Amino acid sequence: MDSLAVFRLKRAPERLVLVLSGPQIAETGCVVAAPLMDPDTFPQAIGLNPVLRLGLLPLVLATEQMAAIPLKELGPQVGTCIGHEHAVANAINRLFFGI
Secondary structure: OOOOEEEEEOOOOOOEEEEOOOHHHHHHOEEEEEEEEOOOOOOOOOOOOOEEEEOOEEEEEOHHHOEEEEHHHEEEEEEEOHHHHHHHHHHHHHHHHOO
């Protein structure tokens, strides 16, 4: 599985999630992912919720809502946010270490 891959959820295809865990974790049958939200409706904390772009679409990473998701719950991959890896890493550091 690609790093920072964006997937639709099977049961809620309008919802997008960003896979945060490394490719080896998928071998366990699940991944750690966080929702991608509409920046117009999701309250953002600086550093914790970066705005990422999926093509031309701006999306907010809801870092604090990350969870383990079984692979069978993921729908199709719709893109990647690999160009945002530093913003994502900084958001995870903010969440866990406050830096």
